[in-house]
Amino acid sequence: MTEALVSVRDLRIGAVTDSGRQVQIIGGVSFDIAPGEIVALIGESGSGKTTIALSLMGHTRTGCAITGGTIRLGRHDVTGMREARRAALRGTEVSYVPQSAAAAFNPSKRIMDQVVEVTEIHRLMPRDQAEAKARDLFRALALPNPDTIGARYPHQVSGGQLQRLSAAMALIGDPSLVIFDEPTTALDVTTQIEVLRAFRAVMDKSAMAGVYVSHDLAVVAQIADRIIVLKGGEIQEEGTTEQILNAPTHPYTRQLLDAFEPVPHVPAASPGGTILEVRGLFAGYGAVRNGEPAAKILDDVSFRLERGRNLGVIGESGSGKSTLARAIAGILPAYRGKVRFDGTDLHPDLAHRSKDQLRRAQIVFQLADTALNPAQSVGAILARPLTFYHGTKGAARDRRVIELLDMVHLPAALRHRLPSELSGGQKQRVNLARALAAEPELILCDEITSALDTVVAAAILDLLKELQRELHLSYMFISHDLSTVEAICDEVLVMLKGKVVEALPATGMRDATHPYSRLLISSIPQLDTGWLKGLEQDPELMAQFMRR
Amino acid sequence: MLRSATTWLLVGQRLGIAAITLLIVSFAVFFATELLPGDVAEILLGQAATPEAVAGLRTAMGLDEPAIWRFLSWLRGLFTGDLGMSYVNNVQVSDMLAGRLANSLRLAGIVTVICVPVALALGIASAMWRGSWLDRIVSVLTISVISVPEFMVATLAVLIFAVWLGWLPALSFGVEVDSLGAMLRAYAMPVITLSFVVAAQMIRMTRAAVIETVNTPYVEMALLKGASRRRMVLGHALPNALGPIANAVALSLSYLVGGVIIVETVFNYPGVAKLMVDAVSTRDLPLIQSCAMIFCISYLLLITIADVVALLSNPRLRR
Numbered sequence: 001m002t003e004a005l006v007s008v009r010d011l012r013i014g015a016v017t018d019s020g021r022q023v024q025i026i027g028g029v030s031f032d033i034a035p036g037e038i039v040a041l042i043g044e045s046g047s048g049k050t051t052i053a054l055s056l057m058g059h060t061r062t063g064c065a066i067t068g069g070t071i072r073l074g075r076h077d078v079t080g081m082r083e084a085r086r087a088a089l090r091g092t093e094v095s096y097v098p099q100s101a102a103a104a105f106n107p108s109k110r111i112m113d114q115v116v117e118v119t120e121i122h123r124l125m126p127r128d129q130a131e132a133k134a135r136d137l138f139r140a141l142a143l144p145n146p147d148t149i150g151a152r153y154p155h156q157v158s159g160g161q162l163q164r165l166s167a168a169m170a171l172i173g174d175p176s177l178v179i180f181d182e183p184t185t186a187l188d189v190t191t192q193i194e195v196l197r198a199f200r201a202v203m204d205k206s207a208m209a210g211v212y213v214s215h216d217l218a219v220v221a222q223i224a225d226r227i228i229v230l231k232g233g234e235i236q237e238e239g240t241t242e243q244i245l246n247a248p249t250h251p252y253t254r255q256l257l258d259a260f261e262p263v264p265h266v267p268a269a270s271p272g273g274t275i276l277e278v279r280g281l282f283a284g285y286g287a288v289r290n291g292e293p294a295a296k297i298l299d300d301v302s303f304r305l306e307r308g309r310n311l312g313v314i315g316e317s318g319s320g321k322s323t324l325a326r327a328i329a330g331i332l333p334a335y336r337g338k339v340r341f342d343g344t345d346l347h348p349d350l351a352h353r354s355k356d357q358l359r360r361a362q363i364v365f366q367l368a369d370t371a372l373n374p375a376q377s378v379g380a381i382l383a384r385p386l387t388f389y390h391g392t393k394g395a396a397r398d399r400r401v402i403e404l405l406d407m408v409h410l411p412a413a414l415r416h417r418l419p420s421e422l423s424g425g426q427k428q429r430v431n432l433a434r435a436l437a438a439e440p441e442l443i444l445c446d447e448i449t450s451a452l453d454t455v456v457a458a459a460i461l462d463l464l465k466e467l468q469r470e471l472h473l474s475y476m477f478i479s480h481d482l483s484t485v486e487a488i489c490d491e492v493l494v495m496l497k498g499k500v501v502e503a504l505p506a507t508g509m510r511d512a513t514h515p516y517s518r519l520l521i522s523s524i525p526q527l528d529t530g531w532l533k534g535l536e537q538d539p540e541l542m543a544q545f546m547r548r
Numbered sequence: 549m550l551r552s553a554t555t556w557l558l559v560g561q562r563l564g565i566a567a568i569t570l571l572i573v574s575f576a577v578f579f580a581t582e583l584l585p586g587d588v589a590e591i592l593l594g595q596a597a598t599p600e601a602v603a604g605l606r607t608a609m610g611l612d613e614p615a616i617w618r619f620l621s622w623l624r625g626l627f628t629g630d631l632g633m634s635y636v637n638n639v640q641v642s643d644m645l646a647g648r649l650a651n652s653l654r655l656a657g658i659v660t661v662i663c664v665p666v667a668l669a670l671g672i673a674s675a676m677w678r679g680s681w682l683d684r685i686v687s688v689l690t691i692s693v694i695s696v697p698e699f700m701v702a703t704l705a706v707l708i709f710a711v712w713l714g715w716l717p718a719l720s721f722g723v724e725v726d727s728l729g730a731m732l733r734a735y736a737m738p739v740i741t742l743s744f745v746v747a748a749q750m751i752r753m754t755r756a757a758v759i760e761t762v763n764t765p766y767v768e769m770a771l772l773k774g775a776s777r778r779r780m781v782l783g784h785a786l787p788n789a790l791g792p793i794a795n796a797v798a799l800s801l802s803y804l805v806g807g808v809i810i811v812e813t814v815f816n817y818p819g820v821a822k823l824m825v826d827a828v829s830t831r832d833l834p835l836i837q838s839c840a841m842i843f844c845i846s847y848l849l850l851i852t853i854a855d856v857v858a859l860l861s862n863p864r865l866r867r
């Protein structure tokens with residue numbers, strides 16, 4: 001066996017909290033990376049995967065410090081050296097592809113200046129040679145207009161292109177190790193495929209080793225040779241990709257894999273009747289002129305939702321999914337079209353709807369962090385809709401708050417806490433409980449599981465189903481994640497540029513007929529190492545629907 | 549670097565907004581001074597004046613004309629450089645202002661030349677080495693200077709340098725300015741006092757603006773590319789902090805022209821601010837209006853320059 005390129009031994013990283021308490025984030029992690037090997041670090045948020053990846057560059061974020069163990073990179077002892085020597089390694093020996101390229105590019109500098117900066121800092125080659133190399137990399141990463149794209153500013157190119165440009169920035173110094181920190185998490189599925197393909201092609205050609213940090217097993221399956229499963233700053237399981245996917249030994253790994261298994265959705269017994277009917281809905285943003293807003297988003301959206309059934313809305317960012325929910329809720333009044341709720345027309349503007357109409361249709365937003373008032377206790381947050389809609393007060397209200405918390409499987413003692421003292425999953429449950437407080441018949445769920453880890457998201461979906469059985473709710477479930485939609489919805493609308501391109505039964509999504517639906521559905525990564533290689537997508541179709 | 553036509557269009561737009569603002573300001577200045585209680589003619593003639601005499605003076609001064617007409621003719625005067633006659637001294641306002649304005653601008657100019665480079669350097673340096681002894685000393689000093697009112701600083705300076713040490717003259721005006729040394733001495737104390745106050749603000753704002761950009765992912769990215777601290781701050785953070793810094797500098801400097809009343813009074817420095825204070829006590833409307841306009845124009849000028857700098861340093865604003 002050749003000598004490992006990277007060897008990490010008993011790595012410990014500690015942090016000091018705001019209150020001055022010492023906590024251990026990484027507790028004794030050891031692993032090796034062979035030259036040319038791609039190792040994935042997988043785990044949920046807070047598992048320490050990014051912290052470990054950054055420590056390979058000798059970098060810890062503010063407040064953290066390496067407290068023990070050693071990291072060896074090639075001939076260099078990263079943990080033992082001075083900061084100036086580490087700086088000399090960064091970009092040349094080990095480089096970094098950030099999670100959000102949009103944030104990692106300096107907005108006031110041209111892309112080319114930032115891509116070749118590594119060669120300038122380390123005096124690797126003259127400027128014209130560096131630019132020529134950058135253009136070669138742009139070409140290898142399948143970027144459009146490779147000769148001129150460097151002259152643009154970061155805000156002038158798309159997110160997927162920026163992500164590939166950030167890979168060029170990482171590769172220009174010919175490092176022996178590249179760290180990919182969730183590089184496709186912020187991208188749409190169709191864009192993700194292109195970026196993954198580009199990464200794969202470049203990594204296959206070169207002899208570089210890689211560390212791929214992700215929470216998505218399906219993405220990792222396409223790119224990694226070996227997978228390390230992390231939880232709470234400790235390694236749970238380590239093995240080849242095949243072994244982890246097919247024969248996991250650790251229960252936590254199995255739990256992660258189980259979250260991927262599509263749970264077939266059994267439709268709840270429907271009492272019949274239409275709860276929501278939307279006909280020819282148009283909505284948009286900006287100054288209204290001649291009764292039409294400047295930026296038109298929704299374009300003639302129509303659908304019907306039966307009582308007790310669930311409607312999924314899928315599409316990529318910018319397709320108008322959230323706008324649809326906002327227009328139905330009346331937050332963004334539609335300028336044309338009708339929203340009929342249980343047989344009566346709703347006024348487009350929320351301000352003109354009756355309190356009872358408002359009560360019966362509730363909306364739950366994606367980010368519980370921003371949707372919950374950080375200065376109010378959970379109890380106060382839940383009490384407000386109780387008083388507003390039902391006039392409940394005093395002891396009755398306290399009882400009802402505890403009941404609501406119980407409904408979303410949270411302990412009653414939680415009502416005294418502030419949202420900042422809850423975990424992400426708990427916050428989303430409180431967010432949901434607030435909607436339930438109104439005793440609605442329809443809940444509009446806008447990407448409510450998107451910000452959560454897979455295991456937590458699966459638990460929220462189970463909760464939604466349970467609530468539906470007990471309370472006879474109907475959901476409109478907006479998501480960019482098809483497996484989530486598959487798990488809970490009866491019908492699915494596929495949206496593109498504000499239009500509904502196809503309406504499908506959730507169980508028949510693989511039989512979609514519209515080319516865009518097919519493209520979207522085929523782009524969802526599968527838990528299969530050969531999926532990306534075997535995937536064939538019509539390039540013309542891609543060009544037609546991708547926002548380049 | 550090439551700036552596109554739209555950039556200059558935006559800059560032109562910003563200048564146009566400044567011109568419109570100036571017009572509104574002149575309107576406000578004129579009518580605000582008109583609203584001052586009391587009648588100029590009565591005050592000028594004193595308590596013993598007969599009603600006929602007051603009426604005669606009013607007509608002679610044109611006070612009987614409608615206010616809007618007087619505003620327009622005053623505005624026309626402003627454009628042609630005719631600022632009107634001082635009510636009290638019967639001298640052209642422009643003549644009274646000329647010398648005083650030159651004095652004020654000289655003081656402001658000297659303070660600017662000393663302050664801006666020092667403040668920017670200290671602000672950027674303390675952001676670059678945040679938490680170091682340099683940063684701590686600068687922080688403590690700026691906070692103490694900001695918390696001490698300027699008349700305190702001025703009085704202390706007089707006490708220390710003029711009374712105890714006897715190095716500098718206590719008053720700036722009336723000292724024979726015949727040699728370079730004498731001039732330096734005459735200006736030293738007002739300049740020191742103003743610099744303290746103005747620089748402290750600028751240092752703090754610069755430091756905050758730079759630190760905010762240092763905490764962004766793209767500066768961390770620069771670190772992960774192996775950039776030195778110097779390169780991270782000067783090459784990546786500073787260009788994005790220019791806009792806020794330019795605004796902080798403009799705000800601090802605008803204080804120099806209008807807000808120096810206390811300093812000018814303590815050191816008996818013959819500047820515009822002192823002139824305006826005197827004009828208010830004598831109810832000399834044309835003089836008050838002209839002084840107010842000077843303050844507004846200088847303020848507007850500085851803010852506009854800062855906005856244009858922010859515009860030119862940010863490629864996203866240029867779209």
